[in-house]
Amino acid sequence: xxxxxxxxxxxxxxxxxxxxxxxxxxxxxxxxxxxxxxxxxxxxxxxxxxxxxxxxxxxxxxxxxxxxxxxxxxxxxxxxx
Numbered sequence: 449x450x451x452x453x454x455x456x457x458x459x460x461x462x463x464x465x466x467x468x469x470x471x472x473x474x475x476x477x478x479x480x481x482x483x484x485x486x487x488x489x490x491x492x493x494x495x496x497x498x499x500x501x502x503x504x505x506x507x508x509x510x511x512x513x514x515x516x517x518x519x520x521x522x523x524x525x526x527x528x529x
Contacts, residue, residue, distance in 0.1 A: 450478070453487045460491055469493045 457474075464472060471494040479485035 450481065450487065453478075453489060457489055457491070464491075464493065471495070471497055 453476075461472075473490075473492050473494060475490045477488040479487070
């Protein structure tokens with residue numbers, strides 16, 4: 449449920465903080481609240497902030513594209529059959 453997801457995300461972010469993670473990407477996939485579908489959270493460390501080449505973005509991870517001007521949700525809506 450949504451409360452368990454929130455608790456899990458809080459736990460993960462606290463552990464990230466303890467590990468020194470200062471930049472991350474997150475994506476949540478949440479179905480309509482009255483369904484029993486699975487809730488999915490993806491949280492990924494973006495790397496050392498002082499090293500520019502270690503950066504990774506959410507568009508590459510979650511949308512399969514590196515074009516930042518592309519809105520994956522608009523594209524997904526357009527591709528619905």
